[in-house]
Amino acid sequence: MAPDSSPVTVIGAGIAGLACARVLRDAGRDVQVLDRGRAPGGRLSSRTVRGRPVDLGASYLTAGEGSPFAAVVADWVARGLARPWTDTFAVAGPGGLRDRKSGPMRYGTPGGSRSLATDLASGLPVRSGTTVREVTAGPAVDGRAVPAAVLAMPGPQAARLLDPAGPAGRLAAAETWQPALAVVLGWTGRRWPADLHGAFVHDDPAVEWIADDGDRRGDGAPVLVAHTTAALAAAHLEDPAGAVPAVVSAVRSALGIDAEPGWTDVHRWTFARPAAPREEPFGLADGIGLCGDGWHAPAKVEGAWSSGTALGRALTR
Structure with missing residues (x-):
């Protein structure tokens, strides 16, 4: 399938990935979000403990x-x-x-921080419980050609999916x-x-x-x-x-x-x-984008949202 007939693929349904996907969708681009978790959230994580949601990731906005x-x-x-x-x-x-x-x-967040990710995901095609194995030059996601791929996750996790010799792989591997x-x-x-x-x-x-x-x-x-x-x-x-x-x-x-x-x-x-969060808002090389709170210092929820938003705007151009 030709790249332009496939959706831009965002991997990671945390706040950065969802912000990026919303910008793309609002610009009329076909987009899909893949996430290995059971529900959107990433480090906006809430879990029900003893009958009530407890925030385990980001402590506040x-x-x-x-x-x-x-x-x-x-x-x-x-x-x-x-x-x-x-x-x-x-x-x-x-x-x-x-x-x-x-x-x-x-x-x-009265309902737990995950409720914000759920709100950002509203109207987006999100496939939870989906594990991506590789993102290769082209770009392609698990062998399927796409117009662009976004890895909205910590650099060490992104590096596992990328060619370590490629420009995006080198960017991801540089994060600690x-x-x-x-x-x-x-x-x-x-x-x-x-x-x-x-x-x-x-x-x-x-x-x-x-x-x-x-x-x-x-x-x-x-x-x-x-x-x-x-x-x-x-x-x-x-x-x-x-x-x-x-x-x-x-x-x-x-x-x-x-x-x-x-x-x-x-x-x-x-x-x-x-x-050491980067000052740059995102990374983009050969149609593969990197975003999240490893970019756009300081590493806060606002920074992650801003990183994904900036990458989404760059991809629409």
Whole structure:
């Protein structure tokens, strides 16, 4: 089949891939989205734990004032998919809470962050549970010629699909990513300060960030999500549960919690965040595009959306 009779193929249904696909569709281009997961989301990941959605990936959204993404977030807020959460987080360490740190408004998601990906995927032809094995020059996806292929995923994952000697393969291989574990901790009641929304944890070998999941979602559930350091995650990629005791100890010490959690859960992110996000918005070589939060620094949800949007516009040209 000739390339111009096949759809542009976007591989990866995270926010970057979906943003790219929406630009292409809105420009009248035939597009399909392939994703190996059970549902769109990528690192906008929510999973039902103990009967409620828990955000395991991106902890919140921010939107630069006057940026195109700000309009997207405002629409989500207007439709109840996102909510203003807080502009202030605590700073903690092994010895407990130290200070408060203010910044831009962070937005949470009442239905879990995956609900935003579901919204972006509305109207798009998304095939979940689909594993792509290779993207080759031409370009072609698993031997099928396409007018363009987009790999919206971390560079190390994209590199597995590409010819390492090709320009797109070299771009993907140049990215270095760090792992993390997301550990969910639940109590029967809240045991941390009432005004604590989340905490950056400094100088701790186990934990870097703690989010009050009930606070950011607005249902008040006594549930925290802690993201580990890259070093702890790397040591436990084959045994994520083995890291939980160290995380529980670090969280209790940082927030002054006087009791063990009633339950825990853990999720592994082999590729959680880029070590050095690129300044360029995307990569494009020989009809193969690369986008996501490894591009368009800093590596945030807004950056991933902007990366996919910019690549989609480039492909329409």
